[in-house]
Amino acid sequence: SDAATGGDSESSSSSLMKEAFSQYAQYLNDLNDKRERVVKASRDITMNSKKVIFQVHRLNKYNKGEVLEKAEKDLAAVREQHILRLVQELQGTDFWKLRRAYSPGVQEYVEAATLCNFCKGGTLLNLDEINATLLPLNDPSFEPLQINVLDYLLGLADLTGELMRLAIGRISDGELELAEKICKFVREIYRMLTVIAPEMDDSSDMKTKMDTMLQSVMKIENACFSVHVRGSEYVPLLGSADPSYSLLGVSDFDQ
Amino acid sequence: SDAATGGDSESSSSSLMKEAFSQYAQYLNDLNDKRERVVKASRDITMNSKKVIFQVHRLNKYNKGEVLEKAEKDLAAVREQHILRLVQELQGTDFWKLRRAYSPGVQEYVEAATLCNFCKGGTLLNLDEINATLLPLNDPSFEPLQINVLDYLLGLADLTGELMRLAIGRISDGELELAEKICKFVREIYRMLTVIAPEMDDSSDMKTKMDTMLQSVMKIENACFSVHVRGSEYVPLLGSADPSYSLLGVSDFDQ
Amino acid sequence: EKLEKQFEDFRNQLEDYGTLRERIRTVATEIESTTRLMYSYLLLVHQTRPIPEVLEKAKGQINVLRELFSRLAEIILECPGQYYRYHGDWRSEMQTVVSLLAFMHWLETGTLLLHTEAEEKLGLNSSEFGLDVEDYLIGICFMSNELPRYVVNQVTTGDYDCPCKVLKFLTDLHASFRMLNLRNDFLRKKFDGMKYDLRRVEEVYYDVKIRGLATNEGSNGDK
Amino acid sequence: EKLEKQFEDFRNQLEDYGTLRERIRTVATEIESTTRLMYSYLLLVHQTRPIPEVLEKAKGQINVLRELFSRLAEIILECPGQYYRYHGDWRSEMQTVVSLLAFMHWLETGTLLLHTEAEEKLGLNSSEFGLDVEDYLIGICFMSNELPRYVVNQVTTGDYDCPCKVLKFLTDLHASFRMLNLRNDFLRKKFDGMKYDLRRVEEVYYDVKIRGLATNEGSNGDK
Amino acid sequence: EKLEKQFEDFRNQLEDYGTLRERIRTVATEIESTTRLMYSYLLLVHQTRPIPEVLEKAKGQINVLRELFSRLAEIILECPGQYYRYHGDWRSEMQTVVSLLAFMHWLETGTLLLHTEAEEKLGLNSSEFGLDVEDYLIGICFMSNELPRYVVNQVTTGDYDCPCKVLKFLTDLHASFRMLNLRNDFLRKKFDGMKYDLRRVEEVYYDVKIRGLATNEGSNGDK
Amino acid sequence: EKLEKQFEDFRNQLEDYGTLRERIRTVATEIESTTRLMYSYLLLVHQTRPIPEVLEKAKGQINVLRELFSRLAEIILECPGQYYRYHGDWRSEMQTVVSLLAFMHWLETGTLLLHTEAEEKLGLNSSEFGLDVEDYLIGICFMSNELPRYVVNQVTTGDYDCPCKVLKFLTDLHASFRMLNLRNDFLRKKFDGMKYDLRRVEEVYYDVKIRGLATNEGSNGDK
Amino acid sequence: EKLEKQFEDFRNQLEDYGTLRERIRTVATEIESTTRLMYSYLLLVHQTRPIPEVLEKAKGQINVLRELFSRLAEIILECPGQYYRYHGDWRSEMQTVVSLLAFMHWLETGTLLLHTEAEEKLGLNSSEFGLDVEDYLIGICFMSNELPRYVVNQVTTGDYDCPCKVLKFLTDLHASFRMLNLRNDFLRKKFDGMKYDLRRVEEVYYDVKIRGLATNEGSNGDK
Amino acid sequence: EKLEKQFEDFRNQLEDYGTLRERIRTVATEIESTTRLMYSYLLLVHQTRPIPEVLEKAKGQINVLRELFSRLAEIILECPGQYYRYHGDWRSEMQTVVSLLAFMHWLETGTLLLHTEAEEKLGLNSSEFGLDVEDYLIGICFMSNELPRYVVNQVTTGDYDCPCKVLKFLTDLHASFRMLNLRNDFLRKKFDGMKYDLRRVEEVYYDVKIRGLATNEGSNGDK
């Protein structure tokens, strides 16, 4: 191609430049291809994590074990099929360089994993614990993928929305205690994030999520309030502790 | 699972409902999976069409044949590798149902194909012609994919931006006539679209594109103006028609 | 020349589509107007008019709807395969229709109007011009939104067995919806709202129950 | 408890990051301030001060930059692998640095400062703390933006050979950039702008040429 | 010449319009200020002050309003046929006025303030400067928004018959509005909101009824 | 009773308004479609088609416009005094019409189309259904936006006297507008934009002048 | 010369302002961080921790605030007469501080923290560095936003007298604000929001009252 | 009680502020109107009216400005220490005033109007009511924006020495501004724009020079 432009004697610097630019071109092509693969993996992680979340919403006090077992199996599949693809792509500085390409998927995975864990044990799945489950994906030839604090916290913020949906549904099934437990849990997460959120790298996203989170907390609180004041009429009217009334009306449907 | 909820005698309508909902669930799952596959194919079409467009921008009067040949080959590859995937997914009412999922890719393909065609022959590649190139993809078992007018026109609107870039570059290489040809061509497309744009299904997208298009037209016009007034000084000063000056200074570099 | 010819063709095509669309909008507006009328009849159940009387008036409009949908189908079928091209122009009306039919069906039978039943009532032929499943599901969510209000007003007029009946229905319906994998879209949002309908009905049921107002339904082993 | 413990840890981590970031910003501000000074020296070429004099003053600041980048590298290397985490906090300063160095290099040698040469001048070690390729390319585009102004002012003071020299350089540079597959991003936009620089320089070259002002360059077979 | 003459004329016309508009805005601001005062008096009904006392204070401002509207009419009538040209400058104030008058009227009589009655109270002459029908209807919607709050606070202070009374009024009002074929505009949106007022009042009535708090109205079976 | 009567009346009135508005919108849409066609003809001046030929095509549509405006006027005149009630439904179309007529008039005569001339061309009778002054002025601003592009393209085809002619026209027009005391509204914003048109034409004139391309007008020294 | 001298002076002045502003921002950031911590303590009232315990933790930060405000005052007082020049740099932090102090004060005493009391708590000297009245009022509005949530959660834990207490407080506060003639600005918008707090508390009080849960305050009939 | 007393006080204070602000706005509007007039006189320099004639007309308004600023100062001085509280209400007008005075001054003397000179011309007393430095600097930037247009139009009318004169002035001014360490704010943005003015003037100078149109200034080798 140098021949085409004439190739006179002065062109050595010009050909040095061409050579350098062909390297830059290679670099940009590789980077773009990798980014595209990472975006695709992220979309798959998102889609499959969302499915897990929906599964968990099918949970009630009778099918709990079964539903959660299935959900955990599906989460493991997400790791092995899709997060593994991230591990294979992301090396060295890529973790941060391509963060925007994979962040949505990782956040959704965090949301799904923490939701499962809460439903199972009532506690928050820590970042360290979540990262430990990713270690088995490792191949000696790759650096381990570790979810960063920011994506974890952003995922956690979304978790509260799912917990709100769960709480409203649980009240309907008479699982008041679970609803109250969720309420306490979500309040605590909100309280913790209140202190941390403005310290995050770019806090504008998180600010919106904090507002939504407060809305979720208040929806749960209002539901608990409403169950409580309604339940308060029970004692004065009947005067005895009939257990069939104690968990709101629906309890007798699902037995 | 019916057993879990008690299974009493009244539940026949309830189990009918469950059965119907499992069909709805299947329908939604299939639809979402298909949409996801279509989105992925669309992203691939976009990426590869963009690469073709960039190739065409490397064109000059010496490498024209070579560049365009390569570009057409790559376009064929886009059709055979990626548009084919659309053909396999989209059947019957899907063409319109999933349009939003594949429209960006198809628009970008239209942009690339019409750009190549203009560079080759100086004319607009018609929608019928473009659709004809898609027919060989057909397998007797699938309905043929035909690009719709809306996606074609939206792609055409973007084409004018690429033509503007090309025109500015061509003037630099002294290819004034080509620039003027582009100017006329783009003006004509703009004029045609002026009449049509507001009739399009949702014209708000197109409205923005029309504004951008007018900017592009004016950028080319201003470039032509500037070459013209500058060139006007040539004759009075030198009085003779020295061909080496006639196409602006750069002509002698690239010989 | 060729260029002008193509754009001239496009212009004609787009104008044809525009005309088609206008025809669709005209029918859609009539559907909307009919549903408004039906709805204003059905509203009377909140004022405790006898259900058969209310239903009769509302049912009178179903034929009008069938007729309108057959006109709509005819228009749509002029362009085969383009059902979803114009879908946005009448889908919200369709959803309202579903919600009304399902409410009437429930008032009459106590069961959910299934997708195929809805198509049947409207005289739709699913292979040609059917009822989109998502529209159907959204319509069902809209119907669910009417139920709490219905229950409240029924109790006010002394019908204390209504909450139990509605609660059973809504619980089953909600459980069925939970089988679906919803994306973060309009349907998901509507479904999320169903939870609140369920809770409100429960509360009314509870109010009635603790006061011992519900009649015999406790005795026959409820559900 | 565990929950509080984790968030306490996060808080500490985030505060550490915040502190790190502030340290980065401090260095970046100093870099910015140094480039501003260098730029104000370099601006004198537009007022036709002799190039060697101008370059000498500007070069004096390169050591300052080396020192600042070594401080920056030190900070970044405290967190291995997180170069791109804080990239946004100093990349625009880096781009300006590249544009100035490349302009100076061109004034001195008439050739393009290559990526590796830029790293060298700044004492960067690409395996640890290197110059991002996109930042380098954007910086080169910024440099190109200076050239039309330089050419205009040079011609004004009677240097009629400058346009030809710049035009050759810019033509080559533009051709090299055309080898890259750019996404629709900032770099693409900057590159699109380079076309206008090229056109302006051409126009000046033309102005000089038709007036027969360019000296010998036509005779020695230009390029 | 003609061009100058034309622009000279325009200048005068535009200044006249500007002056007129300013005069209108001045009156509108005073109306706004008066309604604010009236509203703060009327708010006391939520704190269960005796209605006659509350009404008396509020009524004192009606004369002020009459006076202001007569000034407004005078301004508007200076330019015959241009009522609607400046309508936007005072219509929102007019709507607030209607809502307050209608609320007062309802507190006093339990009936809806009619359009002609509103004009009368304000001393408007509909052939010259009347009350726009849409403004009237929007004002009525605003009034409806106040009712749920009123009902809640009345029940809190032990007035258990209020919900039934309000429910009847609001059901009728809602039915009347349903007769109108509203376009998709501001009025339609406001009317759609009335549905929520109605539901809330139904809920309160339910609360009262199920607890047997409503007095005799249950006995004569009406509603 | 009176309440029902009132709402019955309202229903009729609102429907009448609705029908009227729809009729207005139908005509307005046709006007818009006609102006679009005229505009696409006028765009040919940029492709240096001979002006008389271009004008002829465009003028052919004026009769269509007259006809449409006479239909519009008829509709508006059915409700005396309500010109401004529906003004918003067709004013933007009117502004476009003014801009096209004024551009054609300028191409033909080199002078500004006066307000009365515009009314005349459209067959409007200002005492009954006239052209609002602000609409006229906004239309003129739109026309001014076309001029820089026109000048650029004319020069490219070798018409070097055009910039001077346009500059005089635009300077005068701008000065005339400055006489008006505009409020901070849409018209003011459009007028502020005219400044950029003026500057662009000045620049083009400068480009032509400095190269000695402008013919005789340079000799008599005026401007 | 004079020009250089002037810009030399400006340079110094602008740098001084910049430094001052940076110092202010540093303190403001620390205030923000302290209020965030206080707020996270106060959030515990929703989890029904005993108020004295919660308050104690939060009060621990007041001294930190006093210290920070004294530093801020010192900085501001370096440039007499320029309080409002830098006001924007710390006013939103000040508003948050007021809202927290007022909430704590109300939890402790059930009364509104007065402006002078707020200044006192923060150790401000109003003649030198006081609390701007609008900042105080905005802070109070923010506090009001916390109350509905507080009431809901208190009732859930069985404190049925809370709604009545809060309602009285908020009704009085709202009435006090109504006395002010607020412009259409940020404060007005915040105040308009207080109405919704009031309504929500009324609703909660209603829920409690209708179930006979409120204890003795119902007996003496006041409110 | 104390609460009422406090709000009573606030009410008075807020009203006082409101009144003050309105008085300020009234004066600011008059200043704006005066500058508009002055600007329309000054615009005539682009139409190559003789400068002395143009300046005379514009200068006639300076007294009006002095009078208005003395009224403004009087108002501001009623509340010592609150200059910056209301600064936002008149600063943009002040900036325009500075730009006009500086332009006039430059036309007359070819030098920059100094800050103290601006204060003097306006009769401001910097210890009481002075000209804010940033407002001055922004005004100067606005003036710089006028210069390219002025140069272009001057060259068009054959004044070929103007570009050189303006270029010197603007180069110096730009260099002076570069000494300032500007924050990332409005002033910085305006200053960044000055670069484009400078480039444009360089281009015009280039055009004149390459065509040998500039007269003697080339001979004495300066620039």
Ligand SMILES: [Mn+2]
């Ligand atoms: Mn989620």
Ligand SMILES: [Mn+2]
């Ligand atoms: Mn493109």
